[in-house]
Amino acid sequence: MASAPPRLPPLPGSRCTAVSARAVNHGGRTAPELSGPTPRVVVVTSGKGGVGKTTTTANLAASLARLSFPTVAVDADAGLRNLDLLLGLENRVHLTAADVLAGDCRLDQALVRHRALHDLHLLCLSKPRSKLPLAFGSKTLTWVADALRRTPNPPAFILIDCPAGVDAGFVTAIAPAEEAVLVTTPDITALRDADRVAGLLECDGIKDIKIIVNRVRPDLVKGEDMMSALDVQEMLGLPLLGVVPEDAEVIRSTNRGVPLVLNDPPTPAGLALEQATWRLVERDAMTAVMVEEQERPKKKGGLFSFFSR
């Protein structure tokens, strides 16, 4: 499945030190090795809203598709639908999982294929103004996941974008999942909610939980105004999948409807998400550092080095 070399954008000369880290981290390989049986059902959740679940889901799905892993991204938010906007597919969603469950159409008719990434499909749970069929309730997505498994070409990854909160929508979304990606920002409110959600996930039987720390501002971390990724990992006690810096490009790419990771040249956030994707595929985790290394101007040596610390 991952034998064909993926179409990666050409790397620029020297935008930042993280650029060369790609080849270093991955040992010059062109594709990650898939770990575990397929399809892998991963739920992207956070508890608190607005920390970047949908952005993360869209970009992880786009990355996976670019690495030639057939992926289905499911928007499990029945009321407020956003994943289609981030992938630029909002005009092409006509049939949803609700229609499939009602028997009005087939499952493959409800899957929307991305124009550029042919391995990426989107499935929305329901139309915004209609309710889910009560017969299924919280097992809706379990049924959908099973149906996807039974198709002639089952996907390698099913990414579920969970709604915010811990109510019925959350319970529905985590039902079919075996792994979870917990997205959080390094602030106290998000971390409290993330901890609560981690507890709920473990109660539900999902033991494989990894964190993505989103919207990190390295300047604030250095000035001791924001907690670092290391602190976050200490607090939550879960392995780290990725650390994504605050990047204006996220807003631009959302507005354009093109996932961030497809940018050429890649931006810091896009690179971080790409690395997170590799780690997701290989079931790996990263070790956190307190502050990301940045280029520092050379100090004037000699007599004055004695006076500076």
Added chain:
Amino acid sequence: MLQVHFCTFPNGASSNHMLTNSHLIVERQGCSLSSTKTCALSRKDFSPITQEVEGFLHNVVNMGLVDRLKLAWKIIFPAPTIKENSNANIAKQRLKMILFSDRCEVSDEAKKKIVENVIEALSEFVEIESRDNVQVDISTDAGLGTVYSVTVPVRRVKPEYQESEEQYRGKIVGVDFKDTGESSGNVDVTFDFFVPNENY
């Protein structure tokens, strides 16, 4: 505690410091006029920082000249250190507390059951004053994290578990040999023989 420092200054002056339990006595002798000034400062005059500095100066005396110059530079121009009460650290502390208490929140019926079980376990050993006054509190402590405390008012210990004087009946304690009799042939011993109080 008695500490004595002798310092000799290059131009011939000398000063002796004597640190006793309550006073610091400084005796200073100038060189030109042989004047001796003695002043005693009681311990109350010292803030805790000064005492630390005293110990520090004691160590400094042993360092070489170059090291002392470097030290002086670092003292006069201290490098900026990480603030202990930076925003990130405050957030971390608050988060720790809130995570502990969130993780260990217990439902009301669990609290009732805890109280009942604790009362049952304790009533094997003590007589409880009143069952209604037993309280369970959940609090957070900086060092220990979440602390559950069950407060049980106790009337008295059950007889079989009492720290009783029975154990001392007939015991001989406090043996003191004033004369072991090796040289004089007489033995002089004092000891205590415990007779329990009959009405306890």
